[in-house]
Amino acid sequence: MPEGNHSIVTEFFLTGFPGLHPEYYSLTSAVLFLWYLFILIGNAAVLLLFATNRCLHKPMYYIILNLCACDILFSTTTLPxxxxxxxxxxxxxxxxxxxxxxxxVHYLGTVNSLVLFLMAFDRYLAICHPLRYTNVLTTSTIYILSFTVWIVSIAAALMLVIRAYPLPYCASNIINHCYCDHIGITLLACTDRAPYGFPAFVLAMFALVGPLAFIVFSYCSIIIAVRKIADLQGRLKSLSTCSPQLIIISLYYLPRCFVYLASNVGITFSPDVRIVTIMLYSLSPPMINPLIYCLRAKDMRECLQKQFHRRTTPHKV
Known part of the structure; x- marks a missing residue:
């Protein structure tokens, strides 16, 4: 069939978890709803904590705000x-x-990846170039970088939609996933997918591999810089400031790299395992990240303790 908007498909059907027995549908919906609720509450709590504590108005926490907003929007896009x-x-x-x-899905995924790039950049400057940190990462600079991340990401995702939307969809309308993504949709097109897979590959390189390359470079540089610190206590303190970001980055990238490498070395997964894995690495970080901020970030942990102490201490008359 020639290319063009000759689709006879008017709607798609999401299979979700293909092997799930109907008797578990209610339980599955309840678990997903609670998951979504925890994501909203956790990230909203971090946003509220930032808004009510001026001591958190630092570059690192402005970057965390971007991640919280992205996590809320991504889960709202996919889970309902x-x-x-x-x-x-x-x-x-x-x-x-x-x-x-x-x-x-692709827009917020790109934003998420670029925000993690900003996190790594923040720690790289703080540890490898501490004297330049306050001059380079000012509040206005963070505003500009954050705004740039959200704007630049528009073009990449829009390119995928513009290329995929006019394709003829005239066969199956069943998407083997829990949400619509580029691969799931274009596989259903009645045309050769190869020319449309390349832009998706370029986007993946831009959104994932580019930031990941800098993240690896930055943390290698951080390790080298920390090794030069003579005092053991100083080394541990420097590394502890990186631990929240490193955990968050690992949760985002490691599962994706594993799935990508597994598929390239011939390891295959059943549709259920593949979809569960994708859902876990896509939606676990938004739920876990607020806990990491509050438990591992010293300033945020202290602000949370003060808020809790203020609410539990009775006021004197």
Missing amino acids: KIISKYWFQSGTISFNACFVQMYF
Whole structure:
């Protein structure tokens, strides 16, 4: 069939977890709903903590705010639809809505990756170039970098949608996933997918490999710089300031790298295992990140303790 908008598909059907027995639909929807609720509460709490404590108005925490906002938006983009599938047996999504969801999935994924790049840049300057840190990473600089991340990410995701939307979809309308993404949609097109897979590859290189390369470089530089510190206590203190970001970055990148490498060395997964793995590495970090901020970031932990102490201490008359 020639290319062009000759689609006869008007809606798509999300399979969710293909092997899931219907008797577990209610339990699955409840677990996903609680997961979504924990993500919203945890990240909203971090945003509230930042808003009510001026001591947190530092470059590192401004970057964390971007990650919180991205986590809330990504989970809101992906979870409500799959929850409704199992809660109300509503697995269909309209043609246009699917492409809107696809756009935000890739847009927010790119934003997330670039925000992690900013995290690594923050720690790199703080430890490797401490004398230049306050001059380079000012509040206005963080505003500009954060704004740039959210704006630059628009073009990459928009390119995927513009390329995929006009394709002819005239066969199956079943997407083997919990949400619409570029691969899941374009596999259903009645045309050669190869020319449309290359832009997705370029986006992956830009959004994942580029920031990851700098992150690896920055933490190698940090390790070299820390090894030069004579005092053991000083080494541990420097490394402790990196631990929250390093845990967050590891949660985001390690599972993705594992899945990518496994697929390239011939390790195959069943559809259920593949989808569960993708859901875990996509939606576990948004739920775990607030705990990491509050337990590992010293300033945030102290502010949280003060807030808790203020609420539990009775006021004197």
